[in-house]
Amino acid sequence: MKGLGLPSPKGASVLAVDDQPENLELLEEILVEEGFRVRLAADGEEALSAVAEELPDCIVLDVMMPRLDGFHVCRRLKSARATCFVPIVMLTALTDVTDKVLGLNLGADDYLNKPVSPTELVARVRSLVKVKRLRDELDTAETIVFSMARALDAKDPASAGHSERVAVTALRLARHLGLPASESEAIVRGAMLHDLGKVGVPEEALAPEPRLTPDQLAARRRHPELGEQILSPLLSFAAVREIVRHHHERLDGSGYPDGLSGNELTLGTEIVALANAFDGLIWQGRSPAQAGEALRAAAAAGQYHRDLVEELLRQDATLPVRPDEPLPDWQELLPPLANVPRGRILVGASQAATRQALCELIEGAGHLVIAQASPSETAAALESARPDLVVLDAGSDRQEGLAVVRQLKALPGTEFLPVLLCLDSRSRQERTEALKAGADDFLPLPLNGLEVVARVKSLLRLQLYFRDLEEYQGVVLSLATALEAKDPYTRGHSERVGLLAARMARELGYDDEFCERMRVGGLLHDLGKIGVPERLLNKSGGLTEAELRTVLTHPDRGTAICEPLRAVQSLLPLIRYHHERFDGRGYPEGLRGEAIPFGARLLSVADAYDALTSDRSYRLRLPPDEALAVLEKERDEGRWDPQIVAVLASLVRRGTV
Structure with missing residues (x-):
């Protein structure tokens, strides 16, 4: 999505911790x-x-403080999911290499050496705040996607909370089996x-399977593939996408969509498949004991590993199976931050000794290094x-x-590198x-290995x-496209509205950035319909007051879905405001x-034209x-902005839309 930039550290909140008042005052x-x-x-x-x-x-x-020292504080904060992303700069004595390594x-x-250099302090804090704020936005984008998944559950009161319950059940089983944090996170x-x-x-294909026609059943059974496709922009979600695609597969090959069997199913996939089946049985009205017997029968038929079923059922007394039992937020289920993965580091240094030192230090930390003999050669090697x-x-x-x-x-493509x-x-x-x-951070010479x-x-x-x-923003757009693709009457509507709105904006003389904003706005304008039952959106007769x-x-x-996302x-x-009207008879505020x-006025005309x-x-x-x-008749009655309808009329009469 265009227009995304790095967050500014301006106005950020910094907590300074030191037992010496004069040091706190200086900080x-x-x-x-x-x-x-x-x-x-x-x-x-x-x-x-x-x-x-x-x-x-x-x-x-x-580091050195009474009651609780800096090491204990750091350990506590970094071991909890809620606080592990808060960056910490340790203050250490110049000679305490052991303290630095431990921290x-x-x-x-x-870390910073005492006495603190003001320039160093500001550079460190500014750089780390950018990382933290970007992480906050990533959490927000992630929350948007998960919120849409919950909105799907909530459309049917009988299934509300299903995804959270499956996540809780699957995570407990994963932890009981001693799976590493990275696998547990993918499972959640x-x-x-x-x-x-x-x-x-x-929506009619989401009824219980016994009530579905063959065509409806086929449509329903496409949802694992659709889910994987929606998540495809998330390159780091390979394990998650595998679970999403294969959570209806079974060990005996009787599942869908690919008919996998045996070792073709990962342990994480089978754990989620079991948790999903267990919750589905409970919410069909079966007791935990009855659900357990059904899973045992499926395991005896070869659909699941028997030992895994028994491990699941040993926990059933603690599983949330009632609608009035509170469920944790999905983020509370995730383990603390895993290590940053290895990266590809391009090093350009004119001095051979500095280049060698940088390469040895960075490679020693597990990263792949590509070395160049000068900064200019580095740019050419990008x-x-x-x-x-x-x-x-x-x-x-x-x-x-x-x-x-x-x-x-x-350079486009490296401006955020x-x-x-x-x-x-x-x-x-x-x-x-x-x-x-444009430098993001600094390394003082001579080099210090820990600093590097x-x-x-x-x-x-x-x-x-x-x-x-x-990537997450790509998923949000994919969700918007998938939302309307299931209806032959609305398929492609949002994309067409965005393209028409952008074309009208260009005709009015707006720049590329504004036109792109109109295009993406068109893609997202109906995203809120994910929480509205389709039977109301497609009802051929009049709506009741409550339905309206x-x-x-x-x-x-x-x-509300998009509000937290800065981009x-x-x-x-x-x-x-795309349903507001020029005469004040629109909604939600009657503006x-x-x-x-102006953009909402433009989008509303494009929306209405595509609908017609x-x-x-x-x-x-x-x-x-x-x-x-x-x-044009409705414009004369005051419904639409005359300037915008005139631009549309020009495009239509020239045959360019």
Whole structure:
């Protein structure tokens, strides 16, 4: 999705923790001057209380403190899912290498030597806050996708909470079996999203299987494939996609969609399949004992491993099987942060000794290194190297390094690639110049091994989160497409609306960025219909007052789904107000005239034109000239913005839409 950029650290919250009042005062003064919002804690206990009260964007943490030292605080925070993404900068004595190694092993993101250099402090905090805020946005994008999965469950009161219950059941079984955190995380995500493909299945095909026609049954059984397709932009979700696609497969080959059998099914897939079957039986009205016997019978027939069924049933007394029993939020089920995966690091250094040292240190941390003899050669190697991070040292020619940084940040495709720049000076002026050029962080020369490893780890997270965020936004768009693809009357509607709105905006003289915003706004404008029953959306007769109120909620539902995602903030008015009318008779707020955002006015006309020129369950499409005549009549009655209808009329009469 275009328009995505790295978050700014401006106004971020920093928790400074030190038992010496004069040190706290100094930290506060430095950070406040740079625009950070600072809270103070005098020891480890106060720090934990402050984090529980408000999650900070970064923690500057002293090691030696009374009551609870910095190591214990770091261990506690990094071992809990809710706090493991908060970056921690440890404050250590210059000679305490052991302390630094221990802190990094416990999960600290970086460290600073005492006495603290103001320039170093600000650089460290600024860099880590960018990582934290990007992680927050990734969590938000992830939550949007999971919220849509829950919205699917909630459409039918009988299945509300199904995905969470399957996730809880599957996770308990995975933990009982001692599976590693990475596998448990994939199992939780796969369980939460296993029915996501039902967003593209007609509602009548979601009834219990015995009541379905052959065509409806075939449509229903496509949902695992649809779910995998929707999640396909998430390259890091390979294990999750496998669970989503195969959660209806069985060991004896009797499942679907691929008829897998035996060892072709992964353990994670079978765990989710069992949890899904167990919850389905409970919510068909069977008791836990009856559900257990049904699973045992299926295992005896070869569909599941018998020992796995017995492990599941040993836990049934603790499983949530009643609608009034509270379920945890899905994020609470996930294990703490796993290690950052190995990355491809492109190193460009003019000095052979520096280049060799960087390569040895980075390779020693488990990363793949591609080395170049100068910053300029590094820029030329970008396309073939496809790095996750670039480390540059220009030696004595600092301007060459800065020029390459500027070049990287100006190129499409590498503008968000993290760059770590080696500087042989701690001058604030040089660092400011490097920041303006686009460098994301710095390494002071001579090199310190621990600093190199810590900086690389931090910036790899930045790149990883940014890539995942872009992928999640692709999933949101895929969901919007799948939502309408199941209905032959609305298939392609949102895409056509977006393209027409963009064409009209270009005709009005708007720039490429605005036109792209209109296109994506068109794709997302009806996303809120995921929470509206299809029988109401496709009803051929009139709606009751209660049914109409439900349908009219879809702009608010769509806004609520997309609101947390920073990259689509400019699209929220399009989603929320695309059913407002120029005469004030629209919804949800009854805005009138220019009080309606211009983009929403534009989108509403494109939406209405596409609806008129498309077949619906209750009428056939109109030819373009007749559809335009309807809109012009309604314009004269005050319903549409005259300027926008005039632009549409010009396009229609020229035959270009």
